[in-house]
Amino acid sequence: MPLNKNAKLTDDVLDLSKVAQAPTRDGFGNGLAKEGEKNSNIVVLCADLSESTRSLWFQKKFPDRFLECGVAEQNMASVASGMAAMGKIPFISSYAMFSPGRNWEQIRTTICYNRQNVKIGGAHAGVSVGPDGATHQAIEDIAIMRVIPNMTVLVPADSVEAEKATIAAARINGPVYVRFAREKTPIFTTLDTPFEVGRAEVFWDSEKPEVALISCGPMVHNAVLAADMLEKEGISSRVINLHTIKPMDEKEITRAAKDAGAIVTVEEHQIMGGLGSAIAEVLAKNYPTPMEFMGIQDRFGESGEPNELIEYFGLMPKDIVEAAKRVIKRKK
Amino acid sequence: MHLHEEKVKELEEMANKVRQSIIEMLVEAGSGHSAGSLGMADIFTALYFHILQHDPKNPDWEARDRLLLSNGHICPVQYAAMAHAGYFPVKELKTLRKLGTRLQGHPHRITLPGMETSSGPLGSGLSQAVGMAIACRMDNKKNWIYCLTSDGEHDAGQTWEAAMMAGREKLYNLIQIMDRNNIQIDGNTEDVMPLEPLREKYEAFGWHVLEIDGHNFEAIVGAVEEGKAIFEKPTLIIAHTIPGKGVSFMERRFEWHGNPPGKGPEDVVPKARQGVEALNELRTLGGKIKSEHQ
Numbered sequence: 001m002p003l004n005k006n007a008k009l010t011d012d013v014l015d016l017s018k019v020a021q022a023p024t025r026d027g028f029g030n031g032l033a034k035e036g037e038k039n040s041n042i043v044v045l046c047a048d049l050s051e052s053t054r055s056l057w058f059q060k061k062f063p064d065r066f067l068e069c070g071v072a073e074q075n076m077a078s079v080a081s082g083m084a085a086m087g088k089i090p091f092i093s094s095y096a097m098f099s100p101g102r103n104w105e106q107i108r109t110t111i112c113y114n115r116q117n118v119k120i121g122g123a124h125a126g127v128s129v130g131p132d133g134a135t136h137q138a139i140e141d142i143a144i145m146r147v148i149p150n151m152t153v154l155v156p157a158d159s160v161e162a163e164k165a166t167i168a169a170a171r172i173n174g175p176v177y178v179r180f181a182r183e184k185t186p187i188f189t190t191l192d193t194p195f196e197v198g199r200a201e202v203f204w205d206s207e208k209p210e211v212a213l214i215s216c217g218p219m220v221h222n223a224v225l226a227a228d229m230l231e232k233e234g235i236s237s238r239v240i241n242l243h244t245i246k247p248m249d250e251k252e253i254t255r256a257a258k259d260a261g262a263i264v265t266v267e268e269h270q271i272m273g274g275l276g277s278a279i280a281e282v283l284a285k286n287y288p289t290p291m292e293f294m295g296i297q298d299r300f301g302e303s304g305e306p307n308e309l310i311e312y313f314g315l316m317p318k319d320i321v322e323a324a325k326r327v328i329k330r331k332k
Numbered sequence: 333m334h335l336h337e338e339k340v341k342e343l344e345e346m347a348n349k350v351r352q353s354i355i356e357m358l359v360e361a362g363s364g365h366s367a368g369s370l371g372m373a374d375i376f377t378a379l380y381f382h383i384l385q386h387d388p389k390n391p392d393w394e395a396r397d398r399l400l401l402s403n404g405h406i407c408p409v410q411y412a413a414m415a416h417a418g419y420f421p422v423k424e425l426k427t428l429r430k431l432g433t434r435l436q437g438h439p440h441r442i443t444l445p446g447m448e449t450s451s452g453p454l455g456s457g458l459s460q461a462v463g464m465a466i467a468c469r470m471d472n473k474k475n476w477i478y479c480l481t482s483d484g485e486h487d488a489g490q491t492w493e494a495a496m497m498a499g500r501e502k503l504y505n506l507i508q509i510m511d512r513n514n515i516q517i518d519g520n521t522e523d524v525m526p527l528e529p530l531r532e533k534y535e536a537f538g539w540h541v542l543e544i545d546g547h548n549f550e551a552i553v554g555a556v557e558e559g560k561a562i563f564e565k566p567t568l569i570i571a572h573t574i575p576g577k578g579v580s581f582m583e584r585r586f587e588w589h590g591n592p593p594g595k596g597p598e599d600v601v602p603k604a605r606q607g608v609e610a611l612n613e614l615r616t617l618g619g620k621i622k623s624e625h626q
Binding site for chain 2: 064080081087113115
């Protein structure tokens with residue numbers, strides 16, 4: 001089995017009927033509550049969405065360090081900047097569509113340009129938000145966050161990794177954006193799975209890979225399932241969990257391009273400006289390689305059940321398999 | 333609050349120096365905002381030379397009061413007051429807006445010690461001040477938080493979001509001073525987007541509101557003292573100021589909002605010697621720039 005042993009994934013990673021599921025936003029809530037215990041400077045701000053962002057889990061433990069901002073995301077971002085200026089470590093939380101969607105300039109000027117130690121938790125990112133529809137599906141957030149200097153961008157793959165990412169964000173001195181999803185998705189990493197900000201992790205590692213599948217967020221699991229399907233068809237591949245979009249692990253990405261000679265990127269985000277674009281920027285410079293970009297193709301989302309939407313937008317394992325075959329054909 | 337006559341005289345003379353520096357730096361830079369900078373010279377002088385707990389030689393001093401400028405485009409007045417107070421050499425003012433300067437066209441916190449925040453995009457300073465005031469209260473810190481805003485930036489919704497939160501939180505340690513000069517870039521504020529009644533709006537949001545003549549040092553200092561004495565609310569001091577104060581051809585004209593001397597607004601014939609004229613007038617006035625001098 002080409003699953004990378006060192007990644008210490010769960011035994012049932014390939015079995016959708018058995019693998020446990022939880023939304024990545026749970027990891028945010030758990031991470032806040034745990035790290036809040038260790039560091040009394042951590043404060044959490046929310047914009048009238050404390051239950052669904054899970055910031056409520058922090059509020060219950062530390063009511064005096066929780067600040068309800070009401071439906072006012074621009075104010076929330078700058079209030080957090082002011083609190084950070086006085087030594088606090090504020091986490092602001094809302095749906096990604098509103099924060100960083102609505103308050104981008106406040107994040108740019110009052111947090112990043114000021115180099116204030118504020119963390120932005122963007123919940124309900126991606127089309128898997130589901131029935132709420134396109135207005136609530138942030139599929140541009142990675143692009144608008146990674147473009148700002150001083151910002152770190154993390155997209156955890158499951159709830160366990162989301163907790164690690166939240167704790168890591170608290171310990172970084174500087175602005176960090178962490179992206180979360182609403183819907184339950186497979187928990188396929190473990191406490192022992194390595195996680196280091198800025199380091200890509202290889203989850204699937206066939207010998208002599210013909211293609212590398214690079215993904216972030218819960219889509220990484222679909223990439224692993226796709227790799228398994230490819231393997232059964234005799235196509236070897238590598239799967240990389242690129243949980244840190246910025247700073248990019250250029251070395252690991254370039255190595256994958258050199259070893260495989262073809263790349264498929266998979267993200268629940270616009271193909272413009274997201275994970276795929278970030279990788280293309282690196283490879284165009286270091287090692288130009290044929291790529292297929294899987295994501296939302298310059299359009300808005302739709303209402304529907306999360307699994308229906310993932311299928312509708314062509315992000316299922318079978319779609320990744322097709323993209324892999326296409327890109328392999330493009331190799332010179 | 334009664335200030336000694338000598339103190340008032342000293343502040344008035346310093347405010348004139350600050351005004352002359354503003355003209356000199358704007359002429360040298362060839363661009364920048366004249367009217368608001370001149371109009372706020374007295375308030376900045378009162379803050380840096382009498383009101384603030386601060387140490388120009390130790391700008392990171394923990395116990396310092398925090399002064400946030402929200403309407404960053406009038407930074408020439410803050411730069412000038414800071415230089416005269418000893419934060420950096422007065423001659424550095426001439427680097428305003430030039431490549432490599434610490435004095436950008438709008439303030440940058442990271443490069444200039446003593447500058448509490450970067451600003452320019454309007455409407456976000458009050459939110460940061462609210463955050464600072466809340467953080468201070470959480471830790472029982474005694475710092476006073478001063479936020480300088482403009483009337484024009486009250487077009488922005490974020491300012492009202494912050495005002496609402498400050499009222500809910502009863503931020504006794506926050507004093508906002510609003511530059512009520514009635515102008516913004518495109519015209520007079522009440523023509524562009526009516527703001528009145530400002531006092532009643534803020535009172536409805538839970539603020540203690542004072543209105544003063546922003547060129548009268550006793551009034552400025554007295555209002556701040558009263559604001560500090562109010563323990564159950566944040567305080568707003570609406571400072572009525574004359575834009576362009578001290579340079580008669582600029583006073584009360586919105587056309588001078590975003591222009592330096594010598595480059596006049598489009599409907600004003602540019603005069604190369606305008607900067608010199610302005611400086612000559614300021615030198616004649618000495619410490620006599622008061623609202624009455626008109």
